[in-house]
Amino acid sequence: MRRFILKICLILLAAPAATALRAQAQTSYLDRIEWVLSDVTMVSDSAGGERTAKIDLAIKWKDKPHASTQHAVSIVPALISKDSTEEFYFSPIYIYGKIREKATEREAVLNRRDTSVTDLDSVFILETGRKAPSTVRYVGEIPYNPAMLDGCMALYETVHGCADCLEGTDTMYLAEVLPPYQPQWSAAPDFIQSPSGNDKHRERRHRANLNFIINRYEIRPDYMDNAEALDEIVESIRTAMNDTLFTVKAVRFLGFASPDGPERFNISLARNRAAALADHVKGMDTSIPDSLYVVENGAENWDGFFKAVAADPELASNETVLRVRNLLREDNRDSCERILKQDKALYEKLKTDILPDLRLTEYVIEYNLRDFSPEEAEALWEEHPDWLSINEMYSVAELYGEDDPRYLDVLFEAATTYPTDVAAVHNAAIALYRKGMTDEAFSLLTDRYEPELLNTLGILYASEDMNQEAFNAFSLAAKAGHEGAAHNLEELQKVMEQL
Numbered sequence: 001m002r003r004f005i006l007k008i009c010l011i012l013l014a015a016p017a018a019t020a021l022r023a024q025a026q027t028s029y030l031d032r033i034e035w036v037l038s039d040v041t042m043v044s045d046s047a048g049g050e051r052t053a054k055i056d057l058a059i060k061w062k063d064k065p066h067a068s069t070q071h072a073v074s075i076v077p078a079l080i081s082k083d084s085t086e087e088f089y090f091s092p093i094y095i096y097g098k099i100r101e102k103a104t105e106r107e108a109v110l111n112r113r114d115t116s117v118t119d120l121d122s123v124f125i126l127e128t129g130r131k132a133p134s135t136v137r138y139v140g141e142i143p144y145n146p147a148m149l150d151g152c153m154a155l156y157e158t159v160h161g162c163a164d165c166l167e168g169t170d171t172m173y174l175a176e177v178l179p180p181y182q183p184q185w186s187a188a189p190d191f192i193q194s195p196s197g198n199d200k201h202r203e204r205r206h207r208a209n210l211n212f213i214i215n216r217y218e219i220r221p222d223y224m225d226n227a228e229a230l231d232e233i234v235e236s237i238r239t240a241m242n243d244t245l246f247t248v249k250a251v252r253f254l255g256f257a258s259p260d261g262p263e264r265f266n267i268s269l270a271r272n273r274a275a276a277l278a279d280h281v282k283g284m285d286t287s288i289p290d291s292l293y294v295v296e297n298g299a300e301n302w303d304g305f306f307k308a309v310a311a312d313p314e315l316a317s318n319e320t321v322l323r324v325r326n327l328l329r330e331d332n333r334d335s336c337e338r339i340l341k342q343d344k345a346l347y348e349k350l351k352t353d354i355l356p357d358l359r360l361t362e363y364v365i366e367y368n369l370r371d372f373s374p375e376e377a378e379a380l381w382e383e384h385p386d387w388l389s390i391n392e393m394y395s396v397a398e399l400y401g402e403d404d405p406r407y408l409d410v411l412f413e414a415a416t417t418y419p420t421d422v423a424a425v426h427n428a429a430i431a432l433y434r435k436g437m438t439d440e441a442f443s444l445l446t447d448r449y450e451p452e453l454l455n456t457l458g459i460l461y462a463s464e465d466m467n468q469e470a471f472n473a474f475s476l477a478a479k480a481g482h483e484g485a486a487h488n489l490e491e492l493q494k495v496m497e498q499l
Contacts, residue, residue, distance in 0.1 A: 027159045027168035029073050029095055034060040037153060040079070040177035042144050042498060051144035051497075053079060053178070055090055055153070058137055065132035069097040070162040077140060078154050079177065081147040088148060090140035095126045099162075146499050153177045181498055183491035185459050186484035187452075189430050194423035197391040200369040202246070208233055208277055208361040217272035219280045233277075234284045237365060241288060245387070246367040252294045253278040256301040258358035260341075260351075263300055263333045270298025273361050281363075300333060301358040308354045315354070320346050374399050381410060385417040390424050393417075408435060415444060422452045429453075433460055451482035458488060467496050 036058035044051045055077055067073065073095035079088040124138055153174040161167045209232075211224040221227045240248050255270030275295045282290060306325060309315040320343040324336045341347050369387055372380065374395040377388050381396050388396075397410040408431055415421075415428035425444060432441040438460075445457040458473035470492055477485030 027068075027071070028157060028170040029067070029159070030075070030155060030157050030170050030172040032062055034062055035155065035172065035174060036060065037174045037177075040153060042148075042178065043141070044497060052141040053088065053144045053148055054139070054141045055079075056137070056139055058135060059093070059126060060135040061132075064130075065126075065128045065134065067095050067097040067128045068161075069099045071095070071097040071167070072100045072160045072164070074158045074160075076156045076158075077138075078156055079142075079148050080152045080154055082150045082152075086145070086147045088142055088145060090142055091124055093124050093126055093138060095128065097128070101128075148178050149180050149498055150176065151178055178498075181491075181494045183462070183488070183495055185462075185491065186487040187455060187459075189433065189456070189459055189463075191427050191430065192423045194390045194421055196418075196421060197394075197423070198389050200246075200371065200389050201249075201366070202369060202386070203364050203366045204240070205362060205364045206233070206236060208363055210273075210277065210361055212273060212359075215269065217269060217276050219276050230280065230284065233363060234281055237281065237288060237363075238285060240365050240367060243367075244370075246369045248292060248365060248367045250294050250366040251278075251281075251288075251292050252296055252364040252366065254296045254362045254364065255298040256304065256358060256360050256362070257298060258355040259300045259302055259305055259333065259337050260355055261337070263337075266300050267298045270300075270361075271295070272298075274298065277361055277363070301360070302328065302333070304358045305354065308357065309350075312353065315346075315349070318343075318346060381413060385413050388417075390414050390418055390421060402431075408432060408437075412444075422450050425453060426456050429456060429460070433463075438464065449476065451477040451480040451485060454480075455482055455485040455488065458485065458492070462488075462492055462495070467492065467499070471496070 038056040038058060040053060040055050042051055043054050057077065075093040075095070077090040077093070079090075081087070124140075126136065127133065153176075155172045155174065157168075157170040157172070158166070159168045159170075209229040210219070210226055212218075213220070213223070219226070219230075221230055237248075237251055240246070253274040255272070255274035257266035257270040259266070278293045278295050282288070282293060306321075309318070309321050315321055320340060324339055327339070328336050340350065369389075372388060372392055374392075377392040377396045378399055380387055381393055385393070393410055393414040397407050400407045400410065408428075411424075411428040411431045415425045418424045425448065429441040429444045432438075432444065441460060442457070445453055445460070448454070448457070454473045454477035458470045458477065461467070461470035461473060471489070474485045474489040474492060478489050
């Protein structure tokens, strides 16, 4: 009997609490309304540069537009940051019961007489009653903050009853909003084919250590060390002809003169010396086909001149030399030579230390290497990478596979062996980046100004959120006419607009 009475008492004690819970749940208006979030956007003022976050929300009563007579409801749309550390609030939405509505109207009249109370007309009140529209549109704007990106939209509700007592709070989460812009890069990071991937054409440049009588071009085997020098030249060509690794395609002879004296005479003398050497070599070994011999026009060796003076600490900063470097053109070489001669002290040093080595004759052996199988290429790539084409190096990389550390080594070797091949450099940089070797990838692309590589660098910078660096790289490439970089620059600007 006691147990039965005790059970009844417990039920009676519990009943008010359960009733209170139901009553609290019934105070919420969030579930009585359908909240349709059309959009949350970032709006930029092109004139003032200010940015705002704009919400467009359709509000529709599920049943009749009705509120309890004593209720004053405040529903605040809030944008919550992705990490939930920041919240950004839009203007509240108010719902009033009949009694509270009259009290609020009286308060508004009083506030209008108070000049310190402003912005009363911007208050958004959701009407109730028979004449109230079943659907209304709420539009709100607040200052934009990058922390809003990838955030969440929520509604915070507070319900007050008579005497302004708090009757309940509730929260409704609507949707994730303001997703970060996902750029669609042109020429996305991937491997590209090299136009010269199968190129096996090579050349070996040699200096012919011959001595000529001043202003003469005849070959004198008995003059100084010419006999030994001629034997070396013929032997190097003969060895190349008999090599099984490659096929000789041409032997080019080039003559260079020092830039002192009339240019026309110097060019003629340089070419005649190259032609005389070619004729002499032909006579020394008749087994080499004449069709392989090519004699090129002579030239004054200005490139060699500037390299030589740059390597001499005493001459590198000489004002006369710098002046000539800035003035030199194809049509004023004689006048530039006269400028050098006017500086007598300079010219005496040039005659002793610089000019003699600029008078030379060279021969270049052009040849095609034979093709190598992947297994042969594997045996060669470390010791003789220059014997392999780029595609042959890639065949070695594929032989190893991406999980083998040597895979990256081969691609990097291809890029360093063929530094002028844009595809080889791009591919090595991408492979390094994919393996997390970001600094190494950037290092390979730094100080490269080919538009294709600037575009690649820009994409990698953007992937690391280094947006200003990416902007600079894309801008340089776009100015050089790279259409993909121009597109990527536009994509990057859309990303940066949100930040």
